[in-house]
Every structure is written in C-alpha cells, then in structure tokens.
Amino acid sequence: MPEIAAAAMPQAVAMPDFGIALGPLLYYWPREAVMQFYASVADAPVDRVYLGETVCTRRHEVRHAQWLEIAQMLRDAGKEVVLSTPVLVESDTDIAWMRRACAQDDYLVEANDLGAVRCMAGRPFVGGPHLNVYHADTLAWLAGLGAAGCVAPVEMDGGTLAALAAARPTGMRLEAFVWGRLPLAFSARCFTARHHRLRKDSCEFRCMDYPDGLVAATGEGQAFFTLNGVQTQSATCLDLCAEALAMARMGVGMLRVSPHSSGTLQVVQQLAAIRAGEQAPAASGITPAGAQPCNGYWHGSAGIAWEARA
Amino acid sequence: MALQHGADAVYLGLRDATNARNFGGLNFTEADIRTGVAEAHACGAEVLFAINTFAQMGAVAQWQRAVDAAADLGADAVIMADAGLMGYACERHPELRLHLSVQGSATHADAIELMRERFHIRRVVLPRVLSLAQIGKLARQTSVELEVFGFGSLCVMAEGRCLLSSYATGDSPNNKGVCSPAHAVRWTEQDGTMQARLSGILIDSYAPGEPAGYPTLCKGRFEVEGERGYVLEEPTSLNALSLLPALIDMGIAAIKIEGRQRSPRYVGDVVGVLRAAIDAACADPARFVPRQEWQSTLGRHAEGDQVTQGAYDRPWR
Numbered sequence: 001m002p003e004i005a006a007a008a009m010p011q012a013v014a015m016p017d018f019g020i021a022l023g024p025l026l027y028y029w030p031r032e033a034v035m036q037f038y039a040s041v042a043d044a045p046v047d048r049v050y051l052g053e054t055v056c057t058r059r060h061e062v063r064h065a066q067w068l069e070i071a072q073m074l075r076d077a078g079k080e081v082v083l084s085t086p087v088l089v090e091s092d093t094d095i096a097w098m099r100r101a102c103a104q105d106d107y108l109v110e111a112n113d114l115g116a117v118r119c120m121a122g123r124p125f126v127g128g129p130h131l132n133v134y135h136a137d138t139l140a141w142l143a144g145l146g147a148a149g150c151v152a153p154v155e156m157d158g159g160t161l162a163a164l165a166a167a168r169p170t171g172m173r174l175e176a177f178v179w180g181r182l183p184l185a186f187s188a189r190c191f192t193a194r195h196h197r198l199r200k201d202s203c204e205f206r207c208m209d210y211p212d213g214l215v216a217a218t219g220e221g222q223a224f225f226t227l228n229g230v231q232t233q234s235a236t237c238l239d240l241c242a243e244a245l246a247m248a249r250m251g252v253g254m255l256r257v258s259p260h261s262s263g264t265l266q267v268v269q270q271l272a273a274i275r276a277g278e279q280a281p282a283a284s285g286i287t288p289a290g291a292q293p294c295n296g297y298w299h300g301s302a303g304i305a306w307e308a309r310a
Numbered sequence: 311m312a313l314q315h316g317a318d319a320v321y322l323g324l325r326d327a328t329n330a331r332n333f334g335g336l337n338f339t340e341a342d343i344r345t346g347v348a349e350a351h352a353c354g355a356e357v358l359f360a361i362n363t364f365a366q367m368g369a370v371a372q373w374q375r376a377v378d379a380a381a382d383l384g385a386d387a388v389i390m391a392d393a394g395l396m397g398y399a400c401e402r403h404p405e406l407r408l409h410l411s412v413q414g415s416a417t418h419a420d421a422i423e424l425m426r427e428r429f430h431i432r433r434v435v436l437p438r439v440l441s442l443a444q445i446g447k448l449a450r451q452t453s454v455e456l457e458v459f460g461f462g463s464l465c466v467m468a469e470g471r472c473l474l475s476s477y478a479t480g481d482s483p484n485n486k487g488v489c490s491p492a493h494a495v496r497w498t499e500q501d502g503t504m505q506a507r508l509s510g511i512l513i514d515s516y517a518p519g520e521p522a523g524y525p526t527l528c529k530g531r532f533e534v535e536g537e538r539g540y541v542l543e544e545p546t547s548l549n550a551l552s553l554l555p556a557l558i559d560m561g562i563a564a565i566k567i568e569g570r571q572r573s574p575r576y577v578g579d580v581v582g583v584l585r586a587a588i589d590a591a592c593a594d595p596a597r598f599v600p601r602q603e604w605q606s607t608l609g610r611h612a613e614g615d616q617v618t619q620g621a622y623d624r625p626w627r
Contacts, residue, residue: 115420137394
C-alpha cells in the first residue's frame, strides 16, 4: 500500500471533501449475513447508505419491514439512509415495490427507472446510475423533477464526469462509483437460473450460493462477466480510490462503494483516511473473491482495462 | 425496397453517433434523405428518424443539430431516448412528433406516462423484456401508442441498460451507437479452430466446419463453474408471426422489423412476409395461421438458424 506519512501532507491546504456512500446490496445474502453486514456499517465512516433490493423482486430474505428496521438502526447511528427502487420494473411485484418506496416520506429515495421518477412527483430523490444521465441538459431535467442528487453512468470517463459536475445545477450532489463489481446489464431472464437449468419462476434462489456473483470466464480462462440473477456485472472490480480527491475537486460530492462479501468496509476506511488527509490517494488494492481490478472507463477506454497510476 | 414490399414506415439515421446503428457504410447523407423522404411520402409511407443514442457531454450540439435536421428534412416522427434531448426537441420543434425509443427503457406505465407528460410522446417502442400479457396490460394502461418488435435479432438485455460492449471495447449503444463494434473484432485461426475476439477478449471459438457468427458479446460462449456454453443467450432471431392476432387485438400500433445493417434482400423478404401476415391477421384474426412459406422465408434470414418468441412467451420463465 503506497502510503505517505501524515507529516508530509501540506497541513494548511484544506482537503477536498466528499461523502462516502454505500450502494444498495446487489447480491442475495442470507438474512443473518445482511443483518451482520449492516450492523458493522453502523460503526463505519459511511455517510449515506442505500437500502433495498434493486435486482430481483423474487428475493425475499429481507422483508420490507426488516429493511425499514435496518434503515432506522442506521439513521440512529447517524447515517443518511436512501431507499432504492428496482432497476428493471416489469412485473406487478416490481411495480408494487417501486411504488412502496416512492410513497414513503421517511427516507430519501433512489429512483432507478423513469417510472420511479414519476412516482416521486416532485419530491426530492436521487437519480440512480441507470437513468442514463450523460449530459447537463438531462441532469437539469431531472433536477427540475426533484432530483437532489444523481449517480453518473458507470461507463462515463473522468473528463466527462468533470464537465458534467462543472455544469451541475445548484444544490445537485453528483455521485460516482469508486469500488465494486460494475453493474453492466439487466435482463428479463435470470442467468443464474439458466446456468442451473432452472426456470426463473422456480429458480430455487440459487443466487444465494454466490455472495459475490457467479463468474463467467472466456475460453482462455479470463474472468469476464459476473452473473447475478437478472443482472450482469463485470468480473473485474472497479477501484477508483486513487481518484477520490480528484473526483471531489471536480465537484463529485459522493463516492459510492458497492457492497461485497469482503473488503467493503476496508475500502470505506481507506477512503475516510484519504479524506482526512491521513493517507495519500491510492488504489485500494482490495478486490472481492480474487477479482482483478479495473478502471478503464475512467480513462476513456474499455471498462475492463486496468491502468496502474504512474 | 422496404416501401416496395409494403412497409408503412421506415426508420433511418444520420451517418454519425446520433443513432444506434453507427456502423461504417450505413446510414444516409442529408441529400439522400431528402430524396428518400419524398419517395416514402409519395408511397403514403412515413419516415421515422432514429436519434436514439444518448447525447454526450461536450457534443450535445451534434445531437441537437440532428434533431433540427430531422425537422427540416420532413421527418414524420423522431424516435429518441435521451430526456435532455427530447426537451430540446419539444422546445425548438413543438410540431415534431416524438416516439420513445426502446433505448429509453420504459417497461411499465409510470415510465411511459412520465415521458408523455413531459415530452408529449405519441408512441413508445417496448423493450424486448416484456411478456405478451404484460404488453396487453400496458396497452390498457396508457394512451401512448405501443410499438413492438416482430422480427429480427434478439437483444436479451433490457435496451438502454446494457454496457457489456463498452466494458469490453469502450464503445456501447448508449455512448457511441454501437454494440460489439466491428473495429474491435479480430478473427484468428489456430489449428483449424476459428477464434472470434473483441478487443482481444475471446468471445467464441469454432471447431472446423462449425458455422461462425459475429462475436456479439451476449451471444458468445463462456465458462461458468467449468461448463462451457451460451451463458447469456444462444444466437437466435425473434419471430412473433404467430402472435400477430393477439398483438392486433391489444391495439398495438406498429410491428417493428429490425432492418438496418441488413441486406436489401433481407429487407424485401422480411417486409413482404410481415405485410402479407399482418394483412391476413387483420382480415380474419380468428383463423390466422402463419403460412409455411412465410416461416421458411423468415427462417432463411434468422440468425443462428433458430427462431424464438423471446420474452413474449417466456419459455424460460
């Protein structure tokens, strides 16, 4: 871990500030594991926590009432809680879950599809990463509908993100992914069930066997995708911790860490140390389940690529 | 070709990243378009302009110019996905009819209604993730016209929400109007085995004599838990011919054929079959049965020699 002594940091210069957000849990974990994870989050230097099932509404280990209990516990611990809506909304259950999140006023909502944006009816919300906000006019449109924050598309490069941040409406808090496997695609089909030759409606909830997803490799053994039910992710793990201060300087106010079964809170600790000036910005060096790191999108190239910092 | 064989409307795009078929040799110059629009209108057909990618920060003016050009060149409608750009179209060209592209990912009534309320969209092209029952329900819930895919290549992912291509190559449908772009494709042969790569990543390999397909990412063969296969989707074509009476009964406004990046022969054959089938299904829906010769014509143009009704009947559900 490249680290410089605190004494070497220029003390007089104010460090650029950013919030640390924990994205919604994208995997299907047993209830106990979910509860334990969020109990540990309560003590971690996380500022904002996104809660709720965004990938598949068949998943039911943690019921809505229990998500609300977790929300209350985290709020009591001083965290800002945001309830996330499902990304691909098609079934009646999907619609009901989306509307239930949008109907409550206790917590901020992350609107993950256009329907959720409508259901917020002008109340403040965070625009999720799949709303395809690629330029300032779309960001301004969302702000006009009530967006207080917005998560940039994961494929956006650093230069473009800087330009978007510079043009953001007053009061808009822009957020970007900095760590975790990248959510890349959604389908009506469940690929985990397909792998097990099961139908989606009788999937036996096999995704619970894969706490960080199920890796699909090329014929040459290169880990490529991660199957996570109806979601397809990168097999590589995004690591933009080295860019944390640069992001904050360009006006990205919130950095998102995506939960994994290991490493998540260590990364959060590193980001907090970077923010406090106790540690120089550097790649976290941490990945889940032996994954390779990636940061290609940031550099304007293929997302899978990794460019070590010079 | 499409007009001669009975299409009611044709899609076209400008020759740049403003549409989702930004491939070399495709699309039209403005002079071509002017002639084409006049020809279509003379046949009583409509011309729909596809400006269905997401404008990129720093280049938004290019997308706005495409909208201006569509209005100027006599577009009957513009099909779009980008909310910021739709706002521009509404403001500058209030008379221009807007359709929400499949890339707009509107999968349920609230999403469609938002775009109707904000941008007065008149039609939405539904993502290929919905079942027939879901489409029927949507048709009852919204006043916006529905357009569904009837034939062509099958996207297994929700359109507008798939970044697999940029993950491997840097270019995606959203940011560049391409998927698994040709510039990233490399074919190599090793010991008689044909390997198809995208940006160096092995997408598939074919034994001697095995027919090789274009290395579209989601249709490649990968290994999961030691098992090699089509992890996401087998190469197949969507064919909704037998569902036409049901779709017509629901009040579906248009059946879309995937047509660009295709040969004139494909366009003529597929449009001809769909025209005949739709006319037959409208005339006598109760007794409609797809004719064998229609199916064999469509079969000749199907990718991977297999056809499926995709999400409409959900055999995998």
